[in-house]
Amino acid sequence: MASRRTRRPSMFDVARLAGVSHQTVSRVINHSASVAADTRRKVMRAIDELDYRPSNSARALASRNSRMIGLIAGGQRFYGPVTTIAAIETLARANELTLNVVLMHNVECTQQQFNGFCEPLLEQEVDAAIILAPTDAMFEAAIRAPLSQPRVIVTSSHGAMSIPEAMRLLPREKRSKTSCVGIDQYGAMAEVHRLVLDYGHRNVLYFAGPQDWRDAYTRLRAWNKACFSSPMSSVTVQCSSWDAGEAYQRMNHVLENIGRIGAKPPTCVICANDAHAIGVLRALHEHGVRVPQEVSVVGFDDMPAVDNMTPPLTTVRPDFDALGTQVMRDALYLMGKGPEAAFSISSHGIGLVPAKPVLRKSLAPAARA
Template sequence: MARQTRRPSMFDVAKLAGVSHQTVSRVINHSSDVSPDTRRRVQQAIDTLGYRPSNSARALASHRSRTIGLIAGGHRFYGPVTAIAAIEAIARTHGLYMDVMLMHDVRCSQQEFNALCAKFQEQNADAVILLTPTDAMFEAAFRAPITQPRVVITSSHGAMSIPEAMRLLSRDVRSRTSCVGIDQYGAMTELHQQVLDYGHRNVLYFAGPREWRDAYTRLLAWNKACASSPMSSVTVQCATWDAGEAYQRMNHVLENIGRIGAKPPTCVVCANDAMAVGVLRALHEHGVRVPQEVSVVGFDDMPAMDNLTPPLTTVRPNFDELGAQAMREVLFLLGEGPEAAFSISTHGIGLVPARVMRRQSLARAASRL
């Protein structure tokens, strides 16, 4: 049996390159305080020996693991997945490693959440990011015994407000905690105004599941805008975000309208794009033309929404920027970057703007005689 060779060390690289081990360390850590010739010699020695830096050794020397823990719910949906990808990309550019743990967003327990956080403690993670789309995950994120800096990605409104959640933390922990999100409230207010400007006064609103903070925020903003306008809005409460449920509920609405001879709405606003797809299918099967007879609006601007028939008017949250801002907050809390700048900051949370994408599914309200 061939004898196993010893793994090359930083001292071996230094000896071969004719430099000190401190110089090798500076080259590995991309310090600018190394001449191009010395950097070239050290890199040649690294390549010749096949040297690979030891992450554990670097962690001991710097007291940093260079690992960021991420607990995420909502991973079945486009928005959270996009934000997670942006977080990972930013982390990689800063030489940080992501350790991602996914959990069920609704059936989340405090015990399960704490157990995942304990894993990050054992790994000596430098910070944690908590993507919490539901009330259960949001509250668990603030009750978890986390000692590292934490960044919570969530919506501005829910069963527990952000100021209430912050009061669960000690002053010291609060100083190492930050919340970021999308300005969904502002986007829904803007969307309401555009629907109103098109002359719509009789609207159906398809609301998302109650336990989701996104759904809560969007419905709250919509209802508040309607309360101060001439628009009449009736809420259709859905238990899921799925197109299938929205399709079934829209079918039921249309059948009831036909049975009692009521006036149909001129517009259907949906809390997400999947619901809008289900509504569009039901309208099509009942021979209702969109947008000539009924306009339809969604939220999220998922891929392909601009290629529906007709292209869907929807709200486009900047999920990439949300992930980037969350990672900037982490770097700031770790003392490795400037404080993230938010154009909107309210209700205790820094918010990334969202904008209405106006397309052909929203048109002037059809006259109802």
């Protein structure tokens, strides 16, 4: 991330130096008569001292319609968020709206840092904010951010803080202008469980993603709930990242332990994402374990090219294009520019887009009972 020290002075810098609000600075810039003379002089001195030059958008702050949408995105190095952002941008452009994208490292997210990312959006008076918040820290920061505009938060249904708990943190006037949208992770994992159970698998490993990521938390919670009342025995292998390399190392360790103590190997490995599945498949191959004849493998995300692996990977396909479209429609509705977005699934306080298993050759009937 580029140092904030090198950027040009902003309206918020002027406001801090003058000891006033950024709205007051906006009124001075736009020659409003409602500003007291002493206050106007303080603001002008701060502008001169900082050599602040208002942008075109700053000069237009008095307008209630900037035709700009602010988007703050975490998780941008992953397939799902990138695809979702592309779909949001397409619909924004179709509605003659400009998308102002700010990318951040969600792992390093603090409230102060997040608020800093909001500053340029507030300065430009965006009509709405869309926030891709994959982690607990980023989700809570998005809820607590000092945004007066409508906000749509793209996240998962479960995590350290539930959606209803988060909404209760908001003042009533902001609650009505805030919505949460996500993928139906819970329903998808329930379908994976039914599919694997129907194939006769009873002894399963589940590779879980980092639990501060809401997707990983939701998928593990859904998987454990499905297994609780079924004849399937599932052991969780907890990963601290989404990386294939870590899954490869952990699967190697599992296989070595099985060989050393003579334990019964699993007949299926369920992975919280496709990268984990790739690492697991490599470890199985190097240990001479045939997939799917001896062990089946299932992923999540349907990343490009996993259908051309050996064997092609059974996985879950979230509709990221539909997610982006629904997010933008929700933003338009909250802005008063379109009908209310209709979701086929809505639970836990969040509108959800379906995700369906895609059956390929890495999943087969269990070789052992």
